[in-house]
Amino acid sequence: xxxxxxxxxxxxxxxxxxxxxxxxxxxxxxxxxxxxxxxxxxxxxxxxxxxxxxxxxxxxxxxxxxxxxxxxxxxxxxxxxxxxxxxxxxxxxxxxxxxxxxxxxxxxxxxxx
Amino acid sequence: xxxxxxxxxxxxxxxxxxxxxxxxxxxxxxxxxxxxxxxxxxxxxxxxxxxxxxxxxxxxxxxxxxxxxxxxxxxxxxxxxxxxxxxxxxxxxxxxxxxxxxxxxxxxx
Numbered sequence: 001x002x003x004x005x006x007x008x009x010x011x012x013x014x015x016x017x018x019x020x021x022x023x024x025x026x027x028x029x030x031x032x033x034x035x036x037x038x039x040x041x042x043x044x045x046x047x048x049x050x051x052x053x054x055x056x057x058x059x060x061x062x063x064x065x066x067x068x069x070x071x072x073x074x075x076x077x078x079x080x081x082x083x084x085x086x087x088x089x090x091x092x093x094x095x096x097x098x099x100x101x102x103x104x105x106x107x108x109x110x111x112x113x
Numbered sequence: 114x115x116x117x118x119x120x121x122x123x124x125x126x127x128x129x130x131x132x133x134x135x136x137x138x139x140x141x142x143x144x145x146x147x148x149x150x151x152x153x154x155x156x157x158x159x160x161x162x163x164x165x166x167x168x169x170x171x172x173x174x175x176x177x178x179x180x181x182x183x184x185x186x187x188x189x190x191x192x193x194x195x196x197x198x199x200x201x202x203x204x205x206x207x208x209x210x211x212x213x214x215x216x217x218x219x220x221x222x
Contacts, residue, residue, distance in 0.1 A: 042212055042213070043157065043215070045211065045212075056209050101162050102205075105156050107155070
């Protein structure tokens with residue numbers, strides 16, 4: 001069964017460093033998303049991406065964040081200069097053109113120290 | 114008022130009981146309604162999605178949508194300890210999902 005895969009499963013980084021979180025969406029999907037979940041809190045929308053551009057972003061997705069689909073299969077989230085409060089689970093999701101179900105990856109746990 | 118309201122629980126019930134999980138929402142623009150199950154430190158797993166008002170059944174799970182009241186429910190029959198997880202309602206507009214906080218469900222053996 002096709003699935004969304006994310007790497008790494010856990011990333012530890014020092015405050016101020018750049019991190020790149022990677023996702024491989026389901027192959028025929030066209031809409032891609034990043035969400036985050038701070039420990040014990042709700043899943044929060046960060047950004048959606050369609051047709052090689054951002055279609056919607058939340059207030060959380062400030063200038064420190066960027067997304068890219070560099071090679072037609074990977075979908076990356078970059079945090080330019082990490083802060084302690086960026087520590088969270090980051091989930092990638094994708095969905096196809098004709099359905100509305102979004103499928104999630106298992107997440108990357110980002111710990112900023 | 115928040116767009117999606119969901120009681121975070123915890124909700125603890127004995128094995129075999131019928132579980133009722135609920136969300137309310139305020140934005141009439143929401144078109145699709147989903148329920149996700151999330152085990153600790155794992156990604157949300159889609160359980161059910163619905164579009165129209167009414168009931169949709171899948172095995173032990175029934176999703177119910179009442180658009181006039183802006184109220185959705187998930188019922189779990191014959192609950193099992195393996196159903197213990199956080200259940201997230203999610204709602205969709207043209208793009209993106211808005212999640213409820215999630216209800217932490219505990220099924221006691």
